[in-house]
Amino acid sequence: MRCGDFKTSYSADMTIFESNTARVMLGLFLCLLFSLPLYTPGYVLDIVNRIGIAVIGAVGLNILTGFTGQISLGNAAFMAIGAFSCGYLGTKFNLPFYVCIPLAGLLTAFFGMFVGIPSLRIKGLYLAMATLAAHFIVEFLVVKWDSVTGGVAGLSIPVAQVGGFAFDSDRRIFYLIFTISIASVLFAKNLFRTKVGKAFVAIRDQAISAEVMGVNILKYKLLSFGISSFYVGVAGALMAYQAKIISPETFPVTVAIDYLGMIIIGGLGSILGSIYGAVFITLLPELLRLGTSALAGPFPLLVSKLAAMKELVFGLFVVIFILFEPAGMAARWHSIKNYWKLYPFSH
Amino acid sequence: MDVTFILQLIINGLVVGSIYALVATGFVIIYKASSALNLAQGEFLMVGAYFCLNLLSKHQIPFWQAILITFAFSAILGILIERLILRPLIGSHLISVIMVTLGLSSILKALVQLFYGTDTIPFPEVFPSAPVLIGPVPVSQGYLYAIGCVTILVALLTSFFKYSKTGVAMRATASSQQVALSMGISVKKMFAISWAISAIVSSVGGILLGTIRGGIDMSLSFMGLKVLPVVILGGLDSILGAIVGGVIIGVLENLSGGFVDPLVGGGAKEVAPYIALILILMFKPYGLFGKKKIERV
Numbered sequence: 115m116r117c118g119d120f121k122t123s124y125s126a127d128m129t130i131f132e133s134n135t136a137r138v139m140l141g142l143f144l145c146l147l148f149s150l151p152l153y154t155p156g157y158v159l160d161i162v163n164r165i166g167i168a169v170i171g172a173v174g175l176n177i178l179t180g181f182t183g184q185i186s187l188g189n190a191a192f193m194a195i196g197a198f199s200c201g202y203l204g205t206k207f208n209l210p211f212y213v214c215i216p217l218a219g220l221l222t223a224f225f226g227m228f229v230g231i232p233s234l235r236i237k238g239l240y241l242a243m244a245t246l247a248a249h250f251i252v253e254f255l256v257v258k259w260d261s262v263t264g265g266v267a268g269l270s271i272p273v274a275q276v277g278g279f280a281f282d283s284d285r286r287i288f289y290l291i292f293t294i295s296i297a298s299v300l301f302a303k304n305l306f307r308t309k310v311g312k313a314f315v316a317i318r319d320q321a322i323s324a325e326v327m328g329v330n331i332l333k334y335k336l337l338s339f340g341i342s343s344f345y346v347g348v349a350g351a352l353m354a355y356q357a358k359i360i361s362p363e364t365f366p367v368t369v370a371i372d373y374l375g376m377i378i379i380g381g382l383g384s385i386l387g388s389i390y391g392a393v394f395i396t397l398l399p400e401l402l403r404l405g406t407s408a409l410a411g412p413f414p415l416l417v418s419k420l421a422a423m424k425e426l427v428f429g430l431f432v433v434i435f436i437l438f439e440p441a442g443m444a445a446r447w448h449s450i451k452n453y454w455k456l457y458p459f460s461h
Numbered sequence: 462m463d464v465t466f467i468l469q470l471i472i473n474g475l476v477v478g479s480i481y482a483l484v485a486t487g488f489v490i491i492y493k494a495s496s497a498l499n500l501a502q503g504e505f506l507m508v509g510a511y512f513c514l515n516l517l518s519k520h521q522i523p524f525w526q527a528i529l530i531t532f533a534f535s536a537i538l539g540i541l542i543e544r545l546i547l548r549p550l551i552g553s554h555l556i557s558v559i560m561v562t563l564g565l566s567s568i569l570k571a572l573v574q575l576f577y578g579t580d581t582i583p584f585p586e587v588f589p590s591a592p593v594l595i596g597p598v599p600v601s602q603g604y605l606y607a608i609g610c611v612t613i614l615v616a617l618l619t620s621f622f623k624y625s626k627t628g629v630a631m632r633a634t635a636s637s638q639q640v641a642l643s644m645g646i647s648v649k650k651m652f653a654i655s656w657a658i659s660a661i662v663s664s665v666g667g668i669l670l671g672t673i674r675g676g677i678d679m680s681l682s683f684m685g686l687k688v689l690p691v692v693i694l695g696g697l698d699s700i701l702g703a704i705v706g707g708v709i710i711g712v713l714e715n716l717s718g719g720f721v722d723p724l725v726g727g728g729a730k731e732v733a734p735y736i737a738l739i740l741i742l743m744f745k746p747y748g749l750f751g752k753k754k755i756e757r758v
Contacts, residue, residue, distance in 0.1 A: 183556075232739075238555050239498045240746060243693060246689065247735035250732055250735040253732075258725055258726070367686075375563075375564070419574070421574070425574070432561070432567070436557050436560055436561045
């Protein structure tokens with residue numbers, strides 16, 4: 115009987131799958147996931163697609179904020195840049211989606227690195243404010259630069275297609291979103307087993323010590339901004355393909371706050387946590403909608419208060435998680451799992 | 462160039478700027494005392510304004526009494542928030558503090574929305590609105606009263622920090638918590654008082670904005686984000702900086718609204734403070750009056 119989690123080698127500590135069971139379970143989960151479009155109604159699939167996109171964005175933000183410790187409130191702006199550059203490339207140059215999405219990601223990465231340059235001089239709350247300011251400036255530019263972004267009227271995005279196959283329905287675009295989503299989760303998971311990922315974590319834990327140990331702070335901070343923005347840009351581009359029409363109002367500052375909420379509730383510095391958080395925050399308004407429509411009989415007022423309810427519950431969850439489980443759902447899940455794994459002889 | 466137009470813009474800027482200064486002062490008081498960044502400052506302002514409006518129009522309470530009750534309410538709200546949410550987080554990572562105040566701002570915004578809805582609610586006229594002439598420029602009397610109120614409040618706050626025992630204790634806490642503790646000052650109590658004062662000061666800002674605009678709505682909460690350029694310009698831990706910064710940002714905002722907006726078709730007024738913020742962070746990251754920080758491992 116196991117009575118603890120003991121690892122005797124570095125490779126055992128670094129492994130992604132602790133046992134073959136975990137590998138099989140993940141395989142089964144992926145099979146289940148990819149068969150979803152076969153029997154799920156479109157409305158549910160739409161939510162699932164949004165979860166897939168949110169996972170990419172949340173993992174990206176977690177790389178920057180959770181793993182490198184650089185607080186960014188400019189996430190929504192990065193997403194907007196990804197979406198609009200993808201839309202522009204798609205409509206003006208008729209580029210196919212498999213060129214547009216990486217290009218949009220790269221453009222966002224460059225922009226993110228540009229915003230990240232001041233991060234060498236300023237940190238913490240100053241950086242948070244600088245990224246917030248960047249958000250408002252980008253929002254202004256998106257509205258004003260209407261030859262590229264379509265201005266307030268927005269931009270309609272051509273359907274993504276490869277060969278004769280068009281990703282034109284929720285069912286079809288599901289495969290596009292989740293292929294990219296799973297690839298990006300895998301990449302992120304492996305990133306933190308490499309030198310680069312470890313440099314990120316060192317910068318988060320103690321930047322000055324990391325520098326003394328020979329970590330090039332500027333290089334790795336910019337790299338972190340770049341990788342993170344690439345993820346967020348790709349998420350924005352996918353959002354554009356999914357929504358088919360985007361406008362400046364698609365990316366308000368509350369989107370950035372939602373994403374920060376995802377990684378706080380899910381778990382800062384945890385890839386798995388970003389997924390939990392993305393699922394939770396995306397499902398929250400849908401669950402509330404279900405709840406209010408169920409209670410609409412006795413409390414008809416509830417339906418009109420849905421937006422406020424969503425905001426209230428979101429705020430409460432953020433506050434409660436920070437106060438009582440600062441490491442997020444990922445840590446809570448880990449401790450529950452360990453409790454049962456070692457039951458009845460824990461410790 | 463039309464001089465009256467410029468003067469008009471500057472005077473509007475001064476009025477708005479003085480309210481920015483007030484809210485920024487609240488922000489700085491909290492930051493100085495407890496190094497917590499309160500991103501829910503705008504929501505404090507909004508809650509104060511809605512609460513006062515409720516007393517005035519629903520319960521028909523005379524203005525001065527309503528204001529006193531609002532102050533008491535704001536103080537209790539500030540103390541409760543400090544005690545229940547911020548105090549357990551002392552010493553925890555910065556992102557927790559930032560996110561908890563963002564969560565708090567969601568909660569406060571949602572509560573206001575639940576109770577009052579999202580429509581603009583007219584604010585009763587407190588000050589006479591008939592304009593008076595300052596030189597060639599007609600200025601609403603409400604504006605002058607607002608500036609007067611802010612000046613009085615700032616003077617009160619300054620003398621509170623300078624002469625009263627509590628005020629001195631708060632300054633001691635701000636300069637070194639350890640020394641303050643060893644001198645017998647209750648640092649916890651100082652944190653609570655700073656949140657109470659900050660909430661009260663913000664509610665005054667909310668009420669003044671309500672009377673000037675003639676109505677209040679959810680957009681009041683954006684003041685909390687507008688105040689960030691102000692405190693960055695002035696220096697995060699300087700009350701004098703908050704006041705100077707508030708006035709400068711207010712004037713800058715109105716001037717760019719008057720001159721740049723016609724060129725680009727609107728929106729410059731809203732974005733100008735943030736461009737200023739970036740420039741300040743680039744060239745003078747600790748603001749005009751802020752204290753430089755030395756980092757050690």
